[in-house]
Amino acid sequence: MGDRNLTGITHVIVDEVHERSLLGDFLLIVLKSLIEKKYAYGLPQLKVILMSATVDSSLFSRYFGNCPVLVATGRTHPVTTHFLEDIYESINYHLASDSPAYLRHQACVFDKVRYVSFVLMRSLMQAPEKDMSHLLWLVFLTL
Numbered sequence: 001m002g003d004r005n006l007t008g009i010t011h012v013i014v015d016e017v018h019e020r021s022l023l024g025d026f027l028l029i030v031l032k033s034l035i036e037k038k039y040a041y042g043l044p045q046l047k048v049i050l051m052s053a054t055v056d057s058s059l060f061s062r063y064f065g066n067c068p069v070l071v072a073t074g075r076t077h078p079v080t081t082h083f084l085e086d087i088y089e090s091i092n093y094h095l096a097s098d099s100p101a102y103l104r105h106q107a108c109v110f111d112k113v114r115y116v117s118f119v120l121m122r123s124l125m126q127a128p129e130k131d132m133s134h135l136l137w138l139v140f141l142t143l
Helices: 022-040 057-063 084-090 109-114 118-125
Strands: 011-014 047-050
Touching (some): 011 022, 022 047
């Protein structure tokens, strides 16, 4: 495993924290332990941001030592969803045939998403035919 102290990482955001799962709960245990360890050794603190529109925030606040809770109200902003296959097509992106990510002919979408490359993300953001400089990008990669 890499850097167990997440040196250089200042913030970790866990979105949709109300969607409980074994891995999600394990992540919270690891983050809490890391926060306590960094505090005990005087290391730069890690800020953990838990986000959910529906969760009982007091449960998570107590778990993390009665940490503060922020409530954001107001309007929601429009969101556009794009699917991986459509992105490939829109920027004429082709995977190299010798690449481990060459899974275009397999039916399993999970395998395709698993190998999304940062080259693809950069290609999309820099696509010359589209002015995307005004957009903010939020990419969710899940396993």
